[in-house]
Amino acid sequence: MRSRSANRSGIVMRRRVTPAGDIIVTLLTPQGKIKAIARGGVRGSQASRLNLFHHVGVQLYQTPQADLATVQQSVLEGALPRLSEPERHPYAHLLSELADALFQEGEFSEQAFELYAGALRGVSHHPDPEWVTLVMSYKLLSLAGFAPRSRQCARCAAPDPAHPDPLGGQLLCGACSSQPPHPAERLEFLREVPRRSVRALMDQPLPAEQRPGVWRSLERFVTVQIGGVQSWRSLASSLGGEVVSA
Amino acid sequence: MRSRSANRSGIVMRRRVTPAGDIIVTLLTPQGKIKAIARGGVRGSQASRLNLFHHVGVQLYQTPQADLATVQQSVLEGALPRLSEPERHPYAHLLSELADALFQEGEFSEQAFELYAGALRGVSHHPDPEWVTLVMSYKLLSLAGFAPRSRQCARCAAPDPAHPDPLGGQLLCGACSSQPPHPAERLEFLREVPRRSVRALMDQPLPAEQRPGVWRSLERFVTVQIGGVQSWRSLASSLGGEVVSA
Amino acid sequence: MKYPPSLVALIRELSRLPGIGPKSAQRLAFYLFEQPREDIERLAGVLLDAKRELHTCPVCFNITDAELCDVCADPSRQQNLICVVEEPGDVIAIEKSGEYSGLYHVLHGVISPMNGVGPDKLHLKALLPRLTPGMEVILATGTTVEGEATAMYLQRLIEPLGATVSRIAYGLPVGGALEYADEVTLGRALSGRQRITK
Amino acid sequence: MKYPPSLVALIRELSRLPGIGPKSAQRLAFYLFEQPREDIERLAGVLLDAKRELHTCPVCFNITDAELCDVCADPSRQQNLICVVEEPGDVIAIEKSGEYSGLYHVLHGVISPMNGVGPDKLHLKALLPRLTPGMEVILATGTTVEGEATAMYLQRLIEPLGATVSRIAYGLPVGGALEYADEVTLGRALSGRQRITK
Amino acid sequence: MKYPPSLVALIRELSRLPGIGPKSAQRLAFYLFEQPREDIERLAGVLLDAKRELHTCPVCFNITDAELCDVCADPSRQQNLICVVEEPGDVIAIEKSGEYSGLYHVLHGVISPMNGVGPDKLHLKALLPRLTPGMEVILATGTTVEGEATAMYLQRLIEPLGATVSRIAYGLPVGGALEYADEVTLGRALSGRQRITK
């Protein structure tokens, strides 16, 4: 008997309910990104399992005619209920939106899956979810080939740049930037983030007052390299110091 | 466009869940008894609406191929949650089983529906559900053409029988019965139940000690005329005086 | 064969409606073609009427054709109980359940940063002036991650104002069997169990 | 709570449309409420336009907004080939297949005594004057009992007029497996098999 | 054509299994025919092994292959908490939820007079000697009328014995939207709402 079924295990990065009651999910799995539909799912127990940020095992069925695979069965493999908390929720959204933009369907990357899964776990459990998000955002970008240039001025390639790049979010030399240089700790972070391990970065969190500068760099870099990201809006006031925009 | 859909409103008399998760219900409606299947219903909101004893509106879809109509949509029109109470639950079962046995698919009877609906309402709300059940059981039997003979001995046709019929549940003359006559109140009930109104019968409940004799008559009459009824087992000890067999 | 432009336009507009695919839109268009003129005119009429007459209630953001919605205008509703829901359709669903006699507050959405919906896009702030100490606010947003996040966000806002906050129950649907419930729901049904002995 | 009459009217009219249940009608009504006024006016407009401009072609009873339908008016279509179908939607389905270049005749129904549809209720007689000897008439009514009965009825009418009559093939759908076909269809697929050797 | 008796017997036995219709039974039989002999022998073996080794736990009536089931034999489980369920499959469902660490009691059915199942047909009485004052019994029978009736029946039996009785929560499933919940469940979700302010 021919089989058009496959089993996959991944995290729900996006979830949309159609007016007909179908659930369309985007999963990040170790075998790549997958988009699939659970027909009538909103009325059944798949609505629970295929919840945003859930780690699920799914049985997918693909016919040659349909563009979306169908979710036949699903089992829950892990849930992170704390991601609904106001001080964590927007970060989980930002990381998911970033990961969705960075990884394409058909790209096999166990590392991408592990990094994204680790990022969500961190945002869920760590006492400093903002720091987890900053570190893991840069790590996701690096893995996808979008590491900011940090040894040379992004505009003139002069060595050891230390000033903010208000347009591109990278580092500029004093000649190319009209802004004062980054404070030493923030500069070190922005320079070393692509190379240092997650653990090392997590162990050296920046003080709260230096973070808005990192957020501004990250936001500029992502916007220029990848494009608009909706979640920034909810983080907007967090760049000003508050955690959640209200 | 041709339509194979019909809307019906009725009470769930029976409900069975298949291993595949379909719900098969038997409804009594003013247009007759209907058996239908809600495919995959146990996983969706139909599981709630198509609950036993619920009054529901259903959209049915019938194809020429299928023997069972499909429940497409359902809306709740009335629920009687108190029918789960131990002192009411077995009576609701008995009345449903009786009604299911008495009325056939394809028979149009608004009266049957009203009587059954009224019986369930009575069992749910009335302080004396046992009495409701005795009265309404006889009324359902009469409507279906199974009124016991009460003016003549069921065996020899002698007038004014007053003795129990331990086999057939009707009334026998003194010559045909080896048992002592019914007490006067019980005899009057058994004689008049087919003719008097529900209200009149409800207004004159028999005292508790006279009811086991009525139960025995009813049980015998139903068994002989209609056949075995499962619900008797749960009522067995109620015939001995207790409400619920335990 | 080229289809008549007015038929094409009709099919196109119909297929824009949610839940109506191109095939259904075509079937619907042919159905409408077969109907008497009066029926079509009545359908067009109710569409325009509805759009002209309906708006959101300035107090609770429910749909209404009057100054205040029917619930806000009804003094017999419990005034110290507000149920917060995502959409106007949820008001109808709750009214149908027959279990509720308080007021409503319709957010018109849920917080969802990745879809660009922050708290400022919802009718959230307008809830606060409606609250008085001793009131109860029932958070009846959905049980998705976003619905839950919106509920938690509201809870933080409301608590300091002295109102009691409660959340609709998670659990098994009526008529259900345990084996068809998912693990997450089953876990909530167990942890949220209610004492029935006095 | 009483719902605004214009909302109730809208839901009622929408739920009259085929394939739209009461729940979908409600969801659709709320969706329409959220749309900008121009969109609603456009929808109402195309409904009225379609009703005003569309009618059946006097020759083949297809839907058109012109004197003759696009197929009848096209001299490049094969004039000696007429395909008889039940509904205007079937014309679209066949045109999409790209396998047909003849004319059509739309019956607007099938013979169904049980539903009170006799031959006189259909655009059946109007087919006969269109026929000339040597022409081919393809009976493409459905393969239901009623479609088959209508095809046989037509065959009896047409044969004496000297036209060739043919019936669309019964058989397996493309992409199908034998084990999923029902026995009746499988039997027809076998008995209708086609020689592929020269 | 007559089918080989051993094939007919296999199809017949397979189609007796719940959820396997005659068509699937046939497909399964052909599938099994194609498998290597060892696989068939292993399948037959596990069937016989399971039947030989499995029985119900004499304490809680869960399925086990040992003297006591794995839960009853585990001293680290909470000994003052018993969850009453309908079927052994429910134990697995609850264990998967990871939210429960007490004991179980499996009734092997629900009270359903019209199906001839009275309290005496269930493992109901055996629960009572397991109870001690101060214990909590969670009634986790289904939320059907029969499941509810069984729960109420048990409550009456247990209450006089001094144990606390609780019922799993009725409500919205996790991940759900209000508009897809039925009215009855929605009503229960509202009336069973839980305070979240301290």
Added chain:
Amino acid sequence: MKYPPSLVALIRELSRLPGIGPKSAQRLAFYLFEQPREDIERLAGVLLDAKRELHTCPVCFNITDAELCDVCADPSRQQNLICVVEEPGDVIAIEKSGEYSGLYHVLHGVISPMNGVGPDKLHLKALLPRLTPGMEVILATGTTVEGEATAMYLQRLIEPLGATVSRIAYGLPVGGALEYADEVTLGRALSGRQRITK
């Protein structure tokens, strides 16, 4: 809680069967647990019997428990007509249609390079010695791309041997409406139409 190994083994073996997901396997295992020992032994018995007694017919590769299959052994079947099918189940489907009285040839698969199935993996060559000039071979492989490719491959092999080759009909299923057919099938149904006038 650890599940008894024999239960785990049973669920695992059952979930290997096609069309039985993990949830169904668990439900099936609990069902089997409740059945009397004799029933389980009978099921295990028919599994082993079927495996021991059944094999493919050396002539047509149909399933049989005898030297020749029931069709090959029946001299009253039309000897000059062979129907080529993919799987033994297709023989049963065709026999049930009652429209066929010739012989069969079961390929046990279709050509599918992507799945590593070339002509040599099928019982294809064994068909050729069965053919004599004047015979008809009906290609009744499925109407999928692979079934069609297999049919064309066979046609090339058979034609030089002087046998007539035919293909089961593509078309509308019996009981169908045109609007539910896909365009490709509809195109085949039109191009494969059959004359019904003499």
